[in-house]
Amino acid sequence: MNVADQLHRCALLYGDAVAARCEDEVRSFAELEERSNRLAHALLARGLKHGDRVATWLENSIRCVELDFALAKAGLVRVSLNPRLTPREAQYIVQDSDARCLVWGASFDAQIAQVMQDAPQLELRVRASEGTPVSAAGEDFEAFLASGAPQAPGRAIDAEDLYCLFYTSGTTGRPKGVMLTHRAMLHVAWNLLMEVGPLAIGEKVLLMQPLSHGAGFFVLPQWMKGGCSVIMRSFDPAEVLRLAAVHEIEVIKLIPTMLQRILRVPGVAQVKLPKLRAMIYGASPMPAEPLKQAIDVFGPERLVQIYGQSECPVTLSVLHAGEHRLDQPYPQRLLSAGRPWATVEMRVVDDDFQDVAPGGIGEVVLRGPHMMSGYWKKPEQTREALRDGWLKTKDMGRIDEHGYVYLLGRKDExxxxxxxxxxxxxxxxxxxxxxxxxxxxxxxxxxxxxxxxxxxxxxxxxxxxxxxxxxxxxxxxxxxxxxxxxxxxxxxxxxxxxxxxxxxxxxxxxxxxxxxxxxxxx
Structure with missing residues (x-):
């Protein structure tokens, strides 16, 4: 089974229901199915082959979703560039991934020439005009899409074929291309469906992080249950509250720094969000005091923490809504990252890769079905990170007697x-x-x-x-x-x-x- 199979199934099941919304732009499941099919055919018609990498540099929009799904259907490998990257950082990833195609949005026109430097392998260049005049530097996205056939391309895609190169954030050096397969992406989606939903057809998730990274993992599980992704082009704390109220959002996905900024919006405690059932925060530790403030404002039954890594995305451990109560018998659990997902095994080991004593501090290691296949073109670093089927996270932590994981910082910190x-x-x-x-x-x-x-x-x-x-x-x-x-x-x-x-x-x-x-x- 692969991602493309799931997308086709969703279009058959949910047809004209709204699948994605971004400002005034709306797409049904059927429309996204056809447009992603056309894109897939257009890319293949220009000579791209199974496994070729396609770099995308886009602000959040429905085009991000269309392109991601098109690449999955064509058997091509997505290399998403975070919108906040500098041209030098984007250039490195394009070169390191050996991308043969680059798709970018008009907002990056001023930087795109630098990104294309020393990249002779870039044979195909497509520009999403976003209402601006078409640039001579690349083909127009809409015209390119229209040139493809509306039927599914019908490519043979194995579960172990690469779905994307997910580049790490590079906090301690050059980012590495994490190789994630169709199998890994499907297991992330199934994990999210199992723990956070959506619970019913038509539920909406509000996504404000770049779709190129954390937020993008939430689109597929929404689709699989007939849910809708409401996409923000960029983060604005007051706008988050407005959209959540106007669209009667059930789930909000953000990172701790975003949640802290929302808590500083004047009148936040008076905002009524009757449909909201989950505010999911993750990607970095949430300090205890701001978390307690969030519980006071939004209620303990809505806060959900998730912990993941690029190498094993999004779903490593979860602290459920019911575990955010300040009056619970073990309030220190608010400082934890919750307990491992049902599909994840987790240990804490010393420098010799031996389990530490119960409750002791060491490096967190884990294994699960959504682990990476390795780092792109980096066999030594792959061998260092993967040992006997376990992923070494470089996160220091401890696990208490009830299975709660406490993260204490990076090993080198x-x-x-x-x-x-x-x-x-x-x-x-x-x-x-x-x-x-x-x-x-x-x-x-x-x-x-x-x-x-x-x-x-x-x-x-x-x-x-x-x-x-x-x-x-x-x-x-x-x-x-x-x-x-x-x-x-x-x-x-x-x-x-x-x-x-x-x-x-x-x-x-x-x-x-x-x-x-x-x-x-x-």
Whole structure:
């Protein structure tokens, strides 16, 4: 079974029902089936062969969905470029993937020449005009689509054929192309259907992350149950609330930084969302204090946390709505990433790949049916990541006696200070308890006395601007020897294209103010 089979089945089952909506643009299942068929035929007619890579650089729109489905039907491999990438980053991925075709939106016209540099393998170039004049640099998307036949291309596609190269966010170096098969994509979809739905035909999910990455995994399971994807071109916190109310959205998918911005919208607590049953957050840890605020505003029965990685997408563990109650017997579970999905096995191991003692800290390793096949053109790094059928996540964590997974930070981010192992997540959670902290990130920096010093980079709320020394005293009281030795205040924390805090980019030069806590080391 492959993704294309499922898409054809959905069109037969749900026909004229609305499958996707983006602003004033609406597509039924039948329309998306025909348009993706036409695109698939047009791509194959221009000489692309089974397994060829096609790079796409598009702002969120229904064209993203049409193109993804067309590539699946044609047996071609999607290489989605995040809209927030710089031209240099996009150029690297196009070259590394050996893409033979590039499809881009008009909003990237100014950057596209740089992306095409030193890429002689790009034989086909298609531009989605989005209402602007057609560029001489590429064929017009709509005319190209119309040239293809409306029938299914009928390609023979195996479950182990590549569906996409999903490039990692590259927080610690060059991004790697994660090879995900049709099998992996289908298992992600089935996992999501099993735990979060949709529960009924016609349910709507609101997607605001780039479809090239996290949000894109939610389209297929919506389709498989006759649901509708409501797509935002870009994230706006007030617009999220408006669309959720107007379209009577049942499910919202976002990342923690987005949820925190929504909580700062004036009057958010008064917004009525009677149909909303799940607000799914994931992709990075959610600090405890903002999570408690979200529970107060939206209710514990709506919040759902998911944990995943590019190498095993979206569905590794889940903290269900019923586990977000502040009055539950084990409130510390709010700090966890939930328990493994039913299809996932998870362990915590030491540096010798041996299981640590129950409750002990080590590297999280796992296996499941939606794991990657490896890294594109990187056999050594593949061998390093995959061991005896298990994926080494590089996430440090522990699993309690009830199976809840607690993530403590990346393996290369653990701080060793004065002989003690200090988890950045533990310090960050305490900093977020201070009323003046809007965002926080903790890293280790070289220190002649302690080996590494705990250093915090924080964004203060406007109401606490200039009051960083309060935070220094607070952290000293709450954290003892784990307290930050320095606190840098910044106007904002650097984030990568996926919206995650980019700790490798944190530098003292970015700071507005540096507060030293050396006098409190003893």
């Amino acid at each position: 653990m701080i060793i200070s004065g002989g003690y192992n200090i988890a950045p997540r533990e310090v960050e959670d305490v900093l977020y308890q201070h009323a003046g902290v809007q965002e926080a990130a903790v890293v280790g920096e070289s220190d002649t006395e302690w080996g590494q010093a705990v250093v915090a980079y924080v964004v203060l709320r406007d109401t606490h601007a200039g009051q960083g020394r309060e935070l220094l005293a607070f952290s000293r009281e709450q954290l003892g020897f784990k307290k930050p030795q320095r606190i840098y205040t910044l106007p904002e924390l650097p984030k990568n294209a996926a919206g995650k805090i980019q700790k490798s980019a944190l530098k003292p030069a970015l700071a507005i103010e540096c507060l030293h806590g050396k006098e409190a080391r003893a």
